[in-house]
Amino acid sequence: LAKTTQPISMDSYEGQEVNITCSHNNIATNDYITWYQQFPSQGPRFIIQGYKTKVTNEVASLFIPADRKSSTLSLPRVSLSDTAVYYCLVMNRDDKIIFGKGTRLHILP
Amino acid sequence: AAGVIQSPRHLIKEKRETATLKCYPIPRHDTVYWYQQGPGQDPQFLISFYEKMQSDKGSIPDRFSAQQFSDYHSELNMSSLELGDSALYFCASSLGRGGMETQYFGPGTRLLVL
Numbered sequence: 001l002a003k004t005t006q007p008i009s010m011d012s013y014e015g016q017e018v019n020i021t022c023s024h025n026n027i028a029t030n031d032y033i034t035w036y037q038q039f040p041s042q043g044p045r046f047i048i049q050g051y052k053t054k055v056t057n058e059v060a061s062l063f064i065p066a067d068r069k070s071s072t073l074s075l076p077r078v079s080l081s082d083t084a085v086y087y088c089l090v091m092n093r094d095d096k097i098i099f100g101k102g103t104r105l106h107i108l109p
Numbered sequence: 110a111a112g113v114i115q116s117p118r119h120l121i122k123e124k125r126e127t128a129t130l131k132c133y134p135i136p137r138h139d140t141v142y143w144y145q146q147g148p149g150q151d152p153q154f155l156i157s158f159y160e161k162m163q164s165d166k167g168s169i170p171d172r173f174s175a176q177q178f179s180d181y182h183s184e185l186n187m188s189s190l191e192l193g194d195s196a197l198y199f200c201a202s203s204l205g206r207g208g209m210e211t212q213y214f215g216p217g218t219r220l221l222v223l
Contacts, residue, residue, distance in 0.1 A: 041217070041219070042214075043199045043217055044199075044201075096165045096167065097201075098154060100151065101151060
């Protein structure tokens with residue numbers, strides 16, 4: 001299971017674009033990168049998943065460079081309701097989810 | 110759309126008592142996962158079931174047991190409760206096993222052990 005490293009916390013302002021970078025130097029060939037969001041006292045919620053290059057959905061974009069040793073979750077025009085913990089996970093088909101230390105994102109008005 | 114249902118949502122027990130948490134997965138989902146999240150902690154994987162068989166095991170204490178029934182709902186049985194068992198317990202379900210299938214989490218059961 002590849003180890004991930006991400007910022008412990010980040011602050012940003014409403015309307016800004018927020019980029020959270022995750023390092024995963026030991027990512028394996030068959031590993032995917034997945035991001036979850038968790039609000040206080042709620043279960044984690046799947047945001048986005050990717051293998052390489054760029055993935056975009058209605059919530060976020062995920063940028064993965066060619067060497068795949070890092071990835072960046074991009075949240076466009078954040079609002080106060082985006083204040084949450086964001087978890088970067090690297091796993092393959094045989095892995096259970098192991099949550100590491102997520103990034104506590106705090107959006108300010 | 111139907112989501113994962115957990116019951117009860119809140120539970121208060123005393124030390125050495127037992128507790129049973131229930132999880133009803135999203136219809137047609139065949140895999141259930143249990144996680145424990147202590148105050149200020151990240152979720153910790155406990156155990157998972159695929160097609161009613163245990164598929165993976167994490168940091169589940171020996172005092173805990175779980176099973177998945179024929180209708181795919183799952184129960185987490187906790188005995189000899191300790192103060193340190195106070196936590197949020199999440200259940201998640203997916204269609205298929207393995208880490209790639211998106212896991213959908215329930216609202217959690219908040220257990221308080223006094």
